[in-house]
Amino acid sequence: MKNFKPNIDWQDKVIKVHDLFKSFGSNHVLRGISLDVHKGENIVVLGRSGTGKSVLIKIMVGLLSPDSGGVNVLGQEVATLSNLELRELRLKVGFCFQNGALYDSMTVGENLEFPLKRNTPGITRAEVKRMVETVLDAVGLSKTVNQMPSELSGGQRKRIGIARTLILRPDIMLYDEPTAGLDPITCTEINNLINEVQHRFNTTSIIITHDLACAKAVGDTIVVMKEGRFIKRGPFNEVFQSDDELIREFYDYNFIQ
Amino acid sequence: MDSSSGQPEKPVVSRGLDNFFLDLYSIFQFIKRFFKEALRPPLEVKEFIRQCYMVGYKSLALITMTGFITGLVFTKQSRPSLSEFGATSWLPSLIAIAVVRALAPLVTSLICAGKVGSSIGAELASMKVTEQIDAMEVSAINPFKYLVVTRVMATTVCIPILVCYTGLVAMLGSFLDIYMNEHTSFTTFFQNAFKNITFLDFGTTTMKGIIYGFTIGIVGCYQGWRASQGTQGVGKAANVSVVASMFLIFLEEVVIVQVANSFR
Numbered sequence: 001m002k003n004f005k006p007n008i009d010w011q012d013k014v015i016k017v018h019d020l021f022k023s024f025g026s027n028h029v030l031r032g033i034s035l036d037v038h039k040g041e042n043i044v045v046l047g048r049s050g051t052g053k054s055v056l057i058k059i060m061v062g063l064l065s066p067d068s069g070g071v072n073v074l075g076q077e078v079a080t081l082s083n084l085e086l087r088e089l090r091l092k093v094g095f096c097f098q099n100g101a102l103y104d105s106m107t108v109g110e111n112l113e114f115p116l117k118r119n120t121p122g123i124t125r126a127e128v129k130r131m132v133e134t135v136l137d138a139v140g141l142s143k144t145v146n147q148m149p150s151e152l153s154g155g156q157r158k159r160i161g162i163a164r165t166l167i168l169r170p171d172i173m174l175y176d177e178p179t180a181g182l183d184p185i186t187c188t189e190i191n192n193l194i195n196e197v198q199h200r201f202n203t204t205s206i207i208i209t210h211d212l213a214c215a216k217a218v219g220d221t222i223v224v225m226k227e228g229r230f231i232k233r234g235p236f237n238e239v240f241q242s243d244d245e246l247i248r249e250f251y252d253y254n255f256i257q
Numbered sequence: 258m259d260s261s262s263g264q265p266e267k268p269v270v271s272r273g274l275d276n277f278f279l280d281l282y283s284i285f286q287f288i289k290r291f292f293k294e295a296l297r298p299p300l301e302v303k304e305f306i307r308q309c310y311m312v313g314y315k316s317l318a319l320i321t322m323t324g325f326i327t328g329l330v331f332t333k334q335s336r337p338s339l340s341e342f343g344a345t346s347w348l349p350s351l352i353a354i355a356v357v358r359a360l361a362p363l364v365t366s367l368i369c370a371g372k373v374g375s376s377i378g379a380e381l382a383s384m385k386v387t388e389q390i391d392a393m394e395v396s397a398i399n400p401f402k403y404l405v406v407t408r409v410m411a412t413t414v415c416i417p418i419l420v421c422y423t424g425l426v427a428m429l430g431s432f433l434d435i436y437m438n439e440h441t442s443f444t445t446f447f448q449n450a451f452k453n454i455t456f457l458d459f460g461t462t463t464m465k466g467i468i469y470g471f472t473i474g475i476v477g478c479y480q481g482w483r484a485s486q487g488t489q490g491v492g493k494a495a496n497v498s499v500v501a502s503m504f505l506i507f508l509e510e511v512v513i514v515q516v517a518n519s520f521r
Contacts, residue, residue: 061395090397101392104383115396168396 328430378498381481417466
């Protein structure tokens, strides 16, 4: 659980999803979902695999385009942005991939320097070094700077993925299955890291997961997704008082087993 | 942006023919995007130099060995036929024409299609399926410019240079065999060899190198860029890159030879 009170501005909606539809051929993944995310809030999107959770956040950063409806991020309608505007928006929205998506041919340090140098023209070597050290320190992996991604464990790769996102100082963090495939202790470490990022960098986050322990630890608000629709929204305890079959199944599987 | 939702559910003519035309369309779109991005500054100089090193320098050992053996073996195989007519003195000239006009560009590009094309296809496909390309995109970096433009430009620049190098090494292989048998001097060999080579021959060979280099780069990048289906997709991208590049190189060879011959 969080050991701090999140600084959420309930008046300021930084992400507005409205009536979003997305299909891949005959597979209707998103079927008219709407969602508001407030500044400083950690929203957890829960749901079984293949319900469209990752598609939702990919639409938010313009990696996929919606069939209808739209996503408004920081006051900008993502689908209508030009390449330049989209590039500028992406600097404010960090995306952490399921497996870290670290660049195999670069060391950890180079992985972190790469987006920073490219997006900060004129930055000095000393500044780059300092920022790399800061984010590595934030994720607790200061000693890995010269290692290759192949030398890291799954949990370390995810942490470096988060560090690479943090180095651009985004306002919004999108986490795609941050604890998938990790042991319980590493899961707890990642959950603590997500909370620390929210606290230390004052970010708004959307966390995609099917791990209830993660949802409980990091989520200020939980939304449950079923067959491309949101079926429940609220704080963790409120959502899991529901009698919905899927929610009960989730709860029983995660906590009774 | 995705294109997956734009695919029709029912084929217009037949599934195979539809896919062929869709593929053709997407290849042209890919090439069009390459030129658009390549002409827009800034150029990724550091990555371009790194790719030139990978394509050019890293292929040198293989190219040297293959070129040398090609020249040597071709000379050995041609000698008996020419000696029947007492025309072994024509060997340098014959070898030079064969090497410059056909062997050097073909041998180099086929080796590069196997070595460089497969490597580009597999590398980009692996980056695609492990979401590294998406990671670049969301970090506000243009992955097409960084990954595709640099690789295609590197193959387009380096392969013509390798073609010239192969030609030189093949001629050295040929010289070694002729020196061992006919004791011809180095100067005489090269004077005889190049007396029938025209500017058109050199121009055509260089043009072939540029076209084959572009083909190898663009095919490898295209296959890697559109890879899917996890590790299976990586293998497929590498394989198709080699097969498609080789097929296109032979096709281009036929066309270029026809065009070049019309100027002779």
